[in-house]
Amino acid sequence: MKKVREVLVRSMKEMIFIVPVFFLAVLVSVLIELYIPDQIISNLLGKNLLIAIPLAAVLGIILPISRYATYPIASVLLSKGAGFGVIFALISGEVICESVIRDLVEIKYFGIKFFSVRLILSTLFVIAGGFLIEFLL
Amino acid sequence: MIANILNLTLTNFFNILPILVIAVIASQFANSFIPKGKIKNIVKEDTKNIAKASAIGIATPGPLLVFLPFLRTLRNKGLPISIVVAFMTGQALIGPMRLFLEVGYFGIMFFVYRVIIAFLTAIGIAICFKFLGKVIKF
Numbered sequence: 001m002k003k004v005r006e007v008l009v010r011s012m013k014e015m016i017f018i019v020p021v022f023f024l025a026v027l028v029s030v031l032i033e034l035y036i037p038d039q040i041i042s043n044l045l046g047k048n049l050l051i052a053i054p055l056a057a058v059l060g061i062i063l064p065i066s067r068y069a070t071y072p073i074a075s076v077l078l079s080k081g082a083g084f085g086v087i088f089a090l091i092s093g094e095v096i097c098e099s100v101i102r103d104l105v106e107i108k109y110f111g112i113k114f115f116s117v118r119l120i121l122s123t124l125f126v127i128a129g130g131f132l133i134e135f136l137l
Numbered sequence: 138m139i140a141n142i143l144n145l146t147l148t149n150f151f152n153i154l155p156i157l158v159i160a161v162i163a164s165q166f167a168n169s170f171i172p173k174g175k176i177k178n179i180v181k182e183d184t185k186n187i188a189k190a191s192a193i194g195i196a197t198p199g200p201l202l203v204f205l206p207f208l209r210t211l212r213n214k215g216l217p218i219s220i221v222v223a224f225m226t227g228q229a230l231i232g233p234m235r236l237f238l239e240v241g242y243f244g245i246m247f248f249v250y251r252v253i254i255a256f257l258t259a260i261g262i263a264i265c266f267k268f269l270g271k272v273i274k275f
Contacts, residue, residue: 003169007162007166007169008162008165010165010168010169011158011161011165014161014165018206019154019157022153022154022157023146023150026149026153027142027146030145030146030149031142034141034142071239071242074243075243084243084247087243087247088251091251092230092251092255095229095230096230098201098229099202101153102201102205105205109205109206110205110209110221110275111275113273113275114218117266117273117275118225118226118262118266121261122226122262125258125262126258129254129257129258133251136250137246137247
């Protein structure tokens with residue numbers, strides 16, 4: 001019982017530390033979602049493959065496309081002639097930095113150095129994967 | 138407009154908050170009951186375990202956010218950074234729920250290739266972290 005109380009006290013302390021960050025992250029994600037239209041993404045990705053795959057990965061990462069909005073956008077891009085590599089890079093890029101909320105919580109728990117290295121490596125691997133899938137399909 | 142922003146923010150906040158609270162409490166339970174260093178002795182930092190962590194990550198449903206407090210606790214208890222990264226990358230890149238969406242939109246082969254590439258990506262990034270961990274303190 002003493003141990004359970006100890007756990008609950010530590011949980012409360014951790015929540016005091018994480019909940020304000022979490023609330024701020026939700027607010028930022030809402031602002032981004034409201035002010036950046038999905039149409040911008042569609043307009044940018046239908047071009048040259050060598051540019052489009054890295055661009056799709058980067059846009060997937062930085063733009064606040066919601067998980068379920070990525071698929072209709074990617075589907076439209078495919079129908080407009082974008083390759084599977086672009087689709088792969090966009091979808092995979094989107095999940096690397098799925099939301100500002102997760103990113104800030106990850107930074108709070110593991111540090112900015114860890115987050116930055118993971119982000120850079122993930123981006124490079126996703127771009128490489130995009131070219132690979134373009135070749136395979 | 139401000140009312141709209143606040144309304145959306147509070148709705149999203151209270152939707153995810155219970156998950157975060159459960160995740161924090163679960164991680165604190167793990168913190169209390171797992172002895173320090175125990176994990177390090179059980180989970181060695183080799184390619185086999187990195188591959189296992191990647192595969193478990195890929196097969197695990199739900200948002201990665203839920204697992205972050207728990208992963209941090211396991212990391213503090215000695216879980217190698219490469220294993221943490223393998224799980225995180227696999228879990229983030231693919232989820233079982235995406236199967237239906239992706240197959241529906243782009244066909245089964247796209248999903249199969251994406252799973253294979255995600256698996257290799259998770260292993261690749263984890264191996265990079267294993268070596269980087271020798272020069273950078275994460």
